[in-house]
Amino acid sequence: MKTINLLPKKDQKEITLELITHQLINFSVWVIVSMLIFFLIEFTTETKLKQGITSTDNEITQNKAALKSAANQQLENQVLTLSNEIKLVQNVRQQHYYWSNALIELGDLIPTDMVIDILSLDRGTGKVEIVGTAADRDSVLKFWSEIYKSKHFKDINFPLTNLEKPSDSPFNFTFYINSDEIKKE
Amino acid sequence: MTSVTKLIVVLASVIIIVLLLFTFLINPVLGRLPDLNKQLAQKKSELALLGQQIQAFNNAQSDLSKASRKQEILNIFVNKENLVTAVKNIEHDASVTGTDETLKINENKLKEKVKQEPVIANAAGLTEIPYQLQITNSFAGVIDFLRYLEHLPQFTEITKIDLSPETEQSDTSKAPVRTGRALGSINGIFFLKNYEAPAK
Numbered sequence: 326m327k328t329i330n331l332l333p334k335k336d337q338k339e340i341t342l343e344l345i346t347h348q349l350i351n352f353s354v355w356v357i358v359s360m361l362i363f364f365l366i367e368f369t370t371e372t373k374l375k376q377g378i379t380s381t382d383n384e385i386t387q388n389k390a391a392l393k394s395a396a397n398q399q400l401e402n403q404v405l406t407l408s409n410e411i412k413l414v415q416n417v418r419q420q421h422y423y424w425s426n427a428l429i430e431l432g433d434l435i436p437t438d439m440v441i442d443i444l445s446l447d448r449g450t451g452k453v454e455i456v457g458t459a460a461d462r463d464s465v466l467k468f469w470s471e472i473y474k475s476k477h478f479k480d481i482n483f484p485l486t487n488l489e490k491p492s493d494s495p496f497n498f499t500f501y502i503n504s505d506e507i508k509k510e
Numbered sequence: 511m512t513s514v515t516k517l518i519v520v521l522a523s524v525i526i527i528v529l530l531l532f533t534f535l536i537n538p539v540l541g542r543l544p545d546l547n548k549q550l551a552q553k554k555s556e557l558a559l560l561g562q563q564i565q566a567f568n569n570a571q572s573d574l575s576k577a578s579r580k581q582e583i584l585n586i587f588v589n590k591e592n593l594v595t596a597v598k599n600i601e602h603d604a605s606v607t608g609t610d611e612t613l614k615i616n617e618n619k620l621k622e623k624v625k626q627e628p629v630i631a632n633a634a635g636l637t638e639i640p641y642q643l644q645i646t647n648s649f650a651g652v653i654d655f656l657r658y659l660e661h662l663p664q665f666t667e668i669t670k671i672d673l674s675p676e677t678e679q680s681d682t683s684k685a686p687v688r689t690g691r692a693l694g695s696i697n698g699i700f701f702l703k704n705y706e707a708p709a710k
Binding site for chain 1: 516520635675
């Protein structure tokens with residue numbers, strides 16, 4: 326069946342334009358509504374983010390206050406004091422001299438026939454001076470050799486006056502403390 | 511109004527409304543969102559850091575309450591008023607090892623103009639108080655006494671040891687006779703904290 330539009334061409338065009346205008350209005354309404362909905366979503370998101378920032382700010386303020394509270398400050402001071410004290414103790418311990426170990430070794434190295442008149446040990450210079458008399462020269466030489474090999478002492482001198490008498494030999498030696506060894510407990 | 515004019519007006523109105531909506535409502539908010547998001551992320555990160563610090567303090571509090579020998583460590587270095595503890599300990603050590611001792615504390619040495627090099631380097635907050643001990647004991651007894659001194663709870667450092675034999679006059683010979691005991695002079699230092707030297 327064939328449809329025949331009996332309206333004049335001008336009216337037909339008018340009707341078409343009316344229809345397009347109507348559709349354009351419909352479409353525009355949808356676009357504007359969509360844009361408003363999008364704006365609403367944006368606005369809600371912005372509000373939520375601002376609320377999030379405010380509440381996080383509040384929590385930060387509370388936590389900072391908690392960290393600055395008297396109890397925490399006191400704890401911080403206690404920990405710092407203890408930590409400093411431990412460092413100080415460690416520092417002093419690392420430089421501590423265990424003289425008894427050196428004297429025990431020295432006692433073992435002195436031949437039984439030696440008599441000591443002066444024994445002097447000085448931390449500042451590291452110097453050890455020993456003066457005495459031995460039954461014979463061999464004992465003096467033996468003592469020198471033992472000190473030369475010892476753990477706690479080093480750099481022993483060799484005064485030629487120690488060789489003057491074969492018996493009842495007076496001697497004097499100067500040697501030095503091995504500071505690394507004497508710090509071991 | 512003709513249909514064409516009506517269409518043009520509607521189209522123009524729609525374009526204007528859409529442009530206005532986009533320019534004055536949607537775009538400004540859209541521009542602010544990334545900044546706000548970044549701010550929130552930074553705040554959350556700061557909050558997390560603070561949370562960790564609070565946790566660390568809580569752990570420290572718990573660890574500190576469990577720490578043993580805390581007071582002992584804090585009491586190692588005494589102040590002037592408590593130095594008597596160290597002195598009493600030395601007297602006790604001498605008594606235990608059978609050592610005769612005389613103690614002289616040389617606080618006045620601190621007034622000397624020429625300052626001595628510290629025995630212990632880098633011990634800020636500690637003052638070294640020199641002392642001298644005159645002792646008498648056998649050689650083994652002297653070593654025992656030294657061993658006690660080395661382990662004094664209040665810490666002391668020995669700086670000089672001088673030993674010589676103890677002698678006495680004999681009834682039979684003119685020369686003095688050795689008693690088998692040693693006379694010793696021990697120089698050392700005590701450590702004091704919060705020390706203020708006496709006024710000159």
